[in-house]
Amino acid sequence: MERSAGVFAPQWRLTSIGIAVAISLFAFEGLAVATAMPSAVRELRGLAYFGWSYSAFLVTNLMGLGAAGQWCDRVGPRRPLLTGIAVFTAGLLVAGTAVNMAMFVLGRGAQGIGVGLASTAVFKIVATAYPPELRPRALAIISAAYVLPALIGPVLSGTITAHAGWRWVFLGLVPLALACGGALLRALRMSAAPGNAPAGGFRSALFALLAGGGVVVLQAGGDAAVAGRTPLAVLLLVAGLPALVAGLRELLPRGAARLRRGVPAVIAVRGMLAGAFYALESVVPLTLATLHGFGTAAAGLPLLAGSIGWWAGAQAQGRITKMARPSLLRRGLIALVCCFVGMTALCLDGAPGWPVYLLWIVGGLGMGVCVPTTGVLVLEQSAEDETGANSSALQISDVTAAGLGTSAAGVLVGASEAGHLGFGAGMGVLGLAAAAVCAAAAVGASRTAPARRSTAVG
Template sequence: MSDRVTALKDVFERRGLWRKTSVSNTLPWLRGMRRRWTRSSRVADLGGTMADDFEKIRRRLRLAVVGMALGMFLAVLSQTVVATAMPAIIVELGGFGRYAWVATAYLVAATVTMPIAGRIADIYGCKRVLLAGIGLFTVASIPAGMSQTLNELVAYRALQGIGGGVVMIGSLVGMAQLFPPQRRARYQALVAMVYALASVLGPALGGFITDGVGWSWVFLMNVPLGAIVLAVVVRTLPNLQAGTDVSRPDYIGMVLLVLAVMPLMFALSSGGVLFDWLSWQIVVCLAFGAVMTAVLITMEMRTESPILTVDIYRIRGVPVSLAASVLTGFGFYAALLFVPLLLFSASGMSASAAGSHLTPMLLGMVVGAVVMGRRLSRGKGTHRRLALTSTGLAIVGLFLMSTVSEGASILATDGTIVLVGLGLGGMLATFGSAVQGAVPPNMLGAATSSLSFYRSVGGMLGVTAAGAVLTNRLRERLSDAVSFDASSPGTSAALPPNWLGNVQLDPRSVSDDQTEIVAELARSGLDPPVAEALAEAFPSALTGAIGEVFLVTAAVVVLAFGLSLFLRSQNEEETG
């Protein structure tokens, strides 16, 4: 630090405006002083020097925000980038039966790590936590990209997920500690934008890298990028600490949290995908996770420094916002997964063309998050009012998506997708700002990690529930489609049990020549006349079933709309 910056810091300390815990209160005074210095006739003598020092500090903070945003981008990107790389990975490493494990290992590890990282950030400061997370994420990417078997890749992806979860929480806590509550909404908009951008670009980027230089670089690209993030954070992020919390970490609580959440997350992500929902593996995981959750809650209520800060749930507005975050994650992941599939079936698009139509949703999320964040930061709207507006937009958009049918206008569909994005982006920014604005500084880490944790849980619930709705409704629609053939000779209206699970049919081919569809349905054990009837009905049945998925998702967001009625802004709480 230069002599001038040191002198400036001494001035702040004498005025009581510089604290090791945060520079939040320093920034508004800095801006006011800078305006007075630059207008003063003494700028040439002293003000110019002080204004230059102000610019250095502000530039440093901006670089710190950029570094944290890039770190969060890499961590979120790693959740989705493997989707389009998996076919090439399976071809080279084998293990088709564990196809989903590469993605599941990362997501489960990151989700379990979030509450632990948030609590440690409250005790030791976010900079140390963030640097440790970036280091682990970057180092784990090297063996992941050099894996020789699928089991190795799954193990290294779990390590990468631990680092990614720490990076996400460290970045969120760092941004919250750098800025005062009235400005956090603007940076929540940045978080929502990064989250949406990484989620939507992940599959496209993964396919581009895999086709260009090979699947290994889907992981190895994190090494140089992670090194850049590490260097930026080391040089620019102040050594912020919560300061008032000097207690020891709750190591027993950490172990219990892992034992409680890991089996539950594994069951939610694997049920209906790797194992049947009633299989002994899923039942044991759910039962064990429930027992460990009960033990965890009992222990945490008796611990002086719990890993799960129960006190945040007593703060008015926090439980409502966290519950709404679960529903936001449900809506976001359901839309992200099923918008391309709807375009496959309704419009007969190719995979790349359908994926490109996620861009309108991305743009809508960015605009929604930025607009709501700026209105909150400028005091032009309360959390309740903006949450109601955002959830209302999402409900209307999801309902309109449920009405999309075969041959629908692409332009109208894109407009509906934008509407969904506007609502979801506003929900991400508004509920996140409501949580961070309600808690004291020493609970920012715990509150922020809880926010991300519940959002991830909601995403898993969304994917699981939406997949179950799709499968069941598609089966029923197809069964209804062939029931009229019961009187025809040689045709059976009663379809074999679990026949749909035996069909190895690519949904993207439903609008193509039906010869392949008929052949595949016949191979699954269906009579040829029934196979032909199903092939003819498959496109409209799939489109209708996806429409019902969006209808269910809209109903879930209606619950978030109802929860938004209980939100109150900080000013309202102080006066009411």
């Protein structure tokens, strides 16, 4: 293919720019809120409800993802995308003008729904606006769009919070949200609605609410167990696990839990790698500060290194055409296993901390290869009227597993704080568990090859 026929050729330029702006916007908001939250909760006197701003986003994000899949397949990506951007923008305005913590949490919930709707619509655009040979590069744009926010997001949002106030971290994104919708209008006009997908967005949203609620309840159960409230912990675990399983059984393809060949296996592998990576990423700075005495800036730099590795991996997979996608996925998973085993070794007594910078580049490289590759595999194996539902399931698997992984990491941190186990031992266990999950995913990567016929979500 000629260089002029790339994703930034004239016929796809606005679409590619619009996708990059939209994903960068969502990524920046996710990073910025962590910086703005301390100031927000102090002003709104809502420290007791600090966690709800994250839980609300997780649950409603899953609801948006659940509703968007079949909606996109039924009417095309235009209405879901524009609705998502409108709801996301409304959430920014509500959070940015909040007078109490309840209003702030409501705004975060609206942002979650908006991101869920819009991100699924973006995948649908990739499936309909680009020819198959350009989809790996188009999905690489999505991965690369997370890099710039990771580089400048915390610094920029911290500066805005310090000099203009935390509210402008949200309000300042409103013009960008409107601009990214305008940039994608051309692609939306090119995306015709298939018109024969089954209705079910509302039903899927309810099951997504059930699954998201299950994640939150399980996290609360883990926290209760750490605090020694065993009866409450058992009650919450008994309630949360069935809710999570029931929700995911409706939202994910049949056979995903068994890594059934084709789309179900791709979606299961995506969840496995996401849960492992985000669980460990959430504790990298804390581990370096606690075990190795790193300062705040030095402890956060590995995440920057990981973002650069992610960008490099995403670009590389978009240019690799002679290797089968399941084989490429396996190599990315092996890179993740190497990173996590190395992170486990850094938790041993007397181990140095500096190798984390190299290890997290390797981990980011693995994610940069794996995440777009799973997207390509899903789009390649989905019929035209299934791309929205299957892309939605892929992202639901990612978000749910990430929520479970970070919750598990938080429980281990809480257990070490309570004196139930040493911090190094807890983080070592987490690293070994993450490595084992990705090793199992690498073994199952061959099952992500196409089945004899496409498998729809249902």
